[in-house]
Structures are given as structure tokens and as C-alpha cells.
Amino acid sequence: MKSEPSGHIPVLLREIINFLVTDTNGIYFDGTLGDGGYTKALLKKLDSHGKVIAVDWDEKSVEYSEKWASPETRRGRLSIHRANFCEIKEVLSIHKISAVNGIVLDVGLSSRQLDTGERGFSHRLDGPLDMRMDNRMTDSVSHIVSKYSEKDLKEIFFKYGEERGSAKLARILIRERQRQTIVTTNDLVTIMKKYWRPKFFVKSASRIFQALRIAVNHELENLEKFLEICWDLLLPGGRIAVVSYHSLEDRIVKNIYRKHQDPCICHRQVPVCQCGKIPDAKIITKKPVRASSEEKIINPRSRSAKLRVAEKIEIIREDS
Numbered sequence: 624m625k626s627e628p629s630g631h632i633p634v635l636l637r638e639i640i641n642f643l644v645t646d647t648n649g650i651y652f653d654g655t656l657g658d659g660g661y662t663k664a665l666l667k668k669l670d671s672h673g674k675v676i677a678v679d680w681d682e683k684s685v686e687y688s689e690k691w692a693s694p695e696t697r698r699g700r701l702s703i704h705r706a707n708f709c710e711i712k713e714v715l716s717i718h719k720i721s722a723v724n725g726i727v728l729d730v731g732l733s734s735r736q737l738d739t740g741e742r743g744f745s746h747r748l749d750g751p752l753d754m755r756m757d758n759r760m761t762d763s764v765s766h767i768v769s770k771y772s773e774k775d776l777k778e779i780f781f782k783y784g785e786e787r788g789s790a791k792l793a794r795i796l797i798r799e800r801q802r803q804t805i806v807t808t809n810d811l812v813t814i815m816k817k818y819w820r821p822k823f824f825v826k827s828a829s830r831i832f833q834a835l836r837i838a839v840n841h842e843l844e845n846l847e848k849f850l851e852i853c854w855d856l857l858l859p860g861g862r863i864a865v866v867s868y869h870s871l872e873d874r875i876v877k878n879i880y881r882k883h884q885d886p887c888i889c890h891r892q893v894p895v896c897q898c899g900k901i902p903d904a905k906i907i908t909k910k911p912v913r914a915s916s917e918e919k920i921i922n923p924r925s926r927s928a929k930l931r932v933a934e935k936i937e938i939i940r941e942d943s
């Protein structure tokens with residue numbers, strides 16, 4: 624597996640592989656291929672009958688991976704698709720696979736995406752205000768910034784960026800966009816720099832760019848949708864591992880795992896369960912796994928990472 628150098632250092636890689644691989648001849652789904660860090664490590668760990676199906680909706684990630692992956696795809700051990708991870712069922716059905724042994728997601732941005740100015744993800748690099756991970760989507764961030772109402776902009780900045788200056792920036796953008804078009808990262812950065820004290824600018828700009836990226840890519844909606852679909856596609860004993868970088872994402876993962884482990888919706892005072900909902904998961908990581916201090920030094924992206932793992936359990940009905 625020879626590959627051109629990737630600037631992306633996979634986060635919590637050892638932990639992911641240790642938690643995820645329960646059968647070295649099993650089938651695994653990597654929903655966020657990126658530069659292939661997890662997929663490569665999975666292939667290394669798996670035996671000859673093991674297989675990885677990997678997707679990414681970013682054309683560039685798929686193009687990059689297809690280069691290093693060709694010997695593995697020829698051997699039938701790896702299959703790469705350009706798709707949203709929410710299309711997992713459709714992708715697996717291409718291979719006539721109805722369930723897999725493990726599923727992994729590493730949501731967020733790859734270093735390749737962040738460091739490419741033309742993608743518009745970084746406030747440090749000039750480029751179009753785009754931030755679509757999948758360039759087949761119609762609206763980019765410049766659409767949000769030039770068309771959304773003050774209330775909606777404020778909500779995006781506050782909810783997805785937890786930025787204290789959300790109301791201020793929303794107000795400023797509404798005013799500024801009547802005077803000029805806001806179509807590049809520099810346009811947005813220049814506006815922010817006029818109103819932010821230099822001391823606070825970098826942190827605020829990072830939060831605002833993160834908020835716009837989450838909004839334009841519908842990241843939380845996709846994660847939630849995926850986690851609802853994927854349980855039916857896991858074999859009993861199979862595991863799902865999700866690495867997230869934002870408290871809102873982590874909350875979605877935590878709550879959906881809990882709902883599968885403890886689905887009963889009966890009132891606490893009802894002595895015997897009436898709803899009949901049966902658990903189909905066991906949470907493996909009681910608390911999220913965080914990067915070690917060594918990893919945080921080597922790879923600053925890992926500082927905010929949280930890994931949560933759950934296992935699918937066989938549903939045993941009392942009447943069966």
C-alpha cells in the first residue's frame with residue numbers, strides 16, 4: 624500500500640482498531656474515509672477474508688484514496704464509494720451485504736480539507752467562502768452569509784459555534800452585505816477584524832468558521848440520521864465507534880447509544896415494563912475515550928476528540 628504523503632494524522636487510531644475489530648475475517652464500514660487512516664489500519668489488522676467498505680462524500684478524498692487503495696481494491700479487500708454515510712444501506716446492498724461486523728465514523732474535517740485554501744474551511748487561508756464537503760450540494764457558505772436572516776445567522780453562530788459575539792456578528796453581516804458582496808474567506812475575515820479585538824479574533828473566527836461548516840454540511844442532521852439507520856446493519860456482537868469533536872455531536876452519539884441500551888419509555892413508577900421495547904445495544908465506553916497527553920502534543924486535532932463505542936446485542940424476546 625504505497626501512498627503519497629498525507630498531512631492527516633488519524634485520531635485515536637490504536638483505540639479505534641482495538642475496540643472495533645471483533646472478527647479479523649469480518650466486514651467493516653468506514654463512513655468517513657478521509658485520507659484512509661482508519662481504513663488502512665483496519666486492512667492491516669484484518670485477515671485475508673476481512674473486508675472494508677469505505678465511503679466519503681468528498682470527491683478529493685475519494686480521488687486521493689483510490690490511488691493508494693488500488694492494490695487492495697484489486698484483491699477485493701477494499702471497496703471505496705463516493706457517498707454520504709447516510710447511504711450506508713444502499714452502498715452495502717451494491718455488495719449484497721445486509722450487515723457488517725463494525726462501523727466507524729470520524730466526523731469533522733480532514734487536515735487535507737482544512738489546509739486547502741480553495742475549499743474555504745480556514746480563516747487563515749484566502750479562498751471562496753464555500754466549505755461544502757460534497758461539491759454536489761447546491762448552497763455554499765457564501766449563500767448562508769448573503770441570504771440568511773439576522774435571526775438565523777445568530778442562531779447558527781451561537782448553536783454550532785458557541786460564540787458569544789453571535790448577535791453582534793449577525794447584525795454586522797446584515798449591514799455589511801448591503802455594501803459589499805461577501806464571497807471569500809478574506810471578505811468575512813476582514814469584516815470580523817474591523818469589529819473584533821485582535822486578542823479575541825482567532826478564537827472567535829475559528830468558532831464562526833466551525834459554525835458555518837456545520838450548518839452548510841448539515842453535519843448534525845447527518846450524524847443523527849446515520850445513527851438511527853445503522854443499528855439494523857450491525858451483526859450481533861458487532862460494534863460502532865464514533866469520534867466526534869464538538870459537544871453537540873457527542874451528545875447526539877451518547878443519547879442514541881443510551882436509547883438503544885435502555886429503550887424503555889415506561890414511567891419510572893411503573894413496576895413492570897409495559898412498552899415492550901427491548902435493548903439492542905450495550906455501551907462499551909461508559910465515558911468517552913480521550914486522546915492521551917502524548918497524542919495531544921503530536922496531533923493538536925485530537926485535543927477535542929471523544930470516542931464512544933457501543934456493541935449490538937442480540938434481541939431476545941421472552942415469547943420466542
Ligand SMILES: C[S@@+](CC[C@H](N)C(=O)[O-])C[C@H]1O[C@@H](n2cnc3c(N)ncnc32)[C@H](O)[C@@H]1O
Nearest residue numbers: 633655657658659660661680681707708729732
Ligand atoms: C476527520 S476526516 C476522516 C479522517 C480519516 N478517519 C482518516 O484517518 O484519514 C472526516 C471525513 O469525513 C467526511 N465526511 C464528513 N461527513 C460525511 C458524510 N455525511 N458522508 C460521508 N463522508 C463524510 C469528510 O469529507 C472527511 O473526509
